[in-house]
Amino acid sequence: MLVADKLNLNGIGMTSQRTRERLLGRLIDQGISSIEVLDVMRSTPRHIFLDEALAHRAYEDVALPIGHNQTISQPYIVARMTEAVLTSGPMESVLEIGTGCGYQTAIIAQLAKKIYSVERIKSLLNRAKKNLRMLRLRNIDFKHDDGSLGWKRKSPFDAIITTAAPKQIPSELLQQLNPVGGRLVIPVGGDDRQDLKLIRRDGDEYSESYLCSVRFVPLLVGQLLN
Numbered sequence: 044m045l046v047a048d049k050l051n052l053n054g055i056g057m058t059s060q061r062t063r064e065r066l067l068g069r070l071i072d073q074g075i076s077s078i079e080v081l082d083v084m085r086s087t088p089r090h091i092f093l094d095e096a097l098a099h100r101a102y103e104d105v106a107l108p109i110g111h112n113q114t115i116s117q118p119y120i121v122a123r124m125t126e127a128v129l130t131s132g133p134m135e136s137v138l139e140i141g142t143g144c145g146y147q148t149a150i151i152a153q154l155a156k157k158i159y160s161v162e163r164i165k166s167l168l169n170r171a172k173k174n175l176r177m178l179r180l181r182n183i184d185f186k187h188d189d190g191s192l193g194w195k196r197k198s199p200f201d202a203i204i205t206t207a208a209p210k211q212i213p214s215e216l217l218q219q220l221n222p223v224g225g226r227l228v229i230p231v232g233g234d235d236r237q238d239l240k241l242i243r244r245d246g247d248e249y250s251e252s253y254l255c256s257v258r259f260v261p262l263l264v265g266q267l268l269n
């Protein structure tokens with residue numbers, strides 16, 4: 044049974060199942076083909092991650108503001124990042140940098156055995172925890188910290204997903220990848236141009252592929268906020 048059905052979070056009006064099916068059609072049109080990813084995108088209510096005033100736009104394929112100058116990621120990009128790591132190897136242990144409102148966390152939590160998520164803004168993290176509890180997702184550990192350092196104690200990770208963009212890939216994240224096929228999906232670049240990259244580790248070798256052009260908020264280093 045779908046998470047949303049169990050919890051009666053299907054919503055009404057603009058957040059109805061029909062509106063959501065339209066979004067699913069868009070994801071398929073844009074090339075998302077993993078059935079597992081599409082199923083989870085279909086069953087996860089996005090409107091609960093937004094302020095009431097924006098909830099009616101939850102199933103548009105756009106990033107939207109969540110306060111603190113941050114955004115909830117565009118559904119297509121969430122699906123693309125998730126598909127990139129899911130279809131390239133195991134998902135026993137996954138690290139997410141940039142919990143935000145917790146939407147991407149919710150998607151990954153349903154596809155991975157365990158997810159660790161780090162956020163530098165405490166009030167966003169608290170809101171994310173509440174949202175994810177509402178969805179009864181319990182395989183998540185959270186940390187209020189600078190995620191550019193990864194989460195060394197819990198490493199290595201089969202996959203690391205970064206939802207904020209550094210100018211350059213932090214070496215700590217590369218080091219915390221599982222040496223046997225660990226993957227990192229990360230937007231890299233500045234305000235003018237960012238590339239979404241998929242890095243794969245095999246021992247001391249790292250291979251990189253380009254996924255698409257993106258626009259994420261910057262990965263800020265060393266400043267924690269309440």
Ligand code: SAH
Nearest residue numbers: 115116141143146147163190206207262263
């Ligand atoms: N994953 C979210 C998107 C969040 S936006 C979603 O599913 O919609 C990116 C988040 O990264 C913001 O909440 C921002 O505060 C956080 N962030 C930026 N720099 C960070 C850092 N160094 N460590 C941890 N989180 C960071």
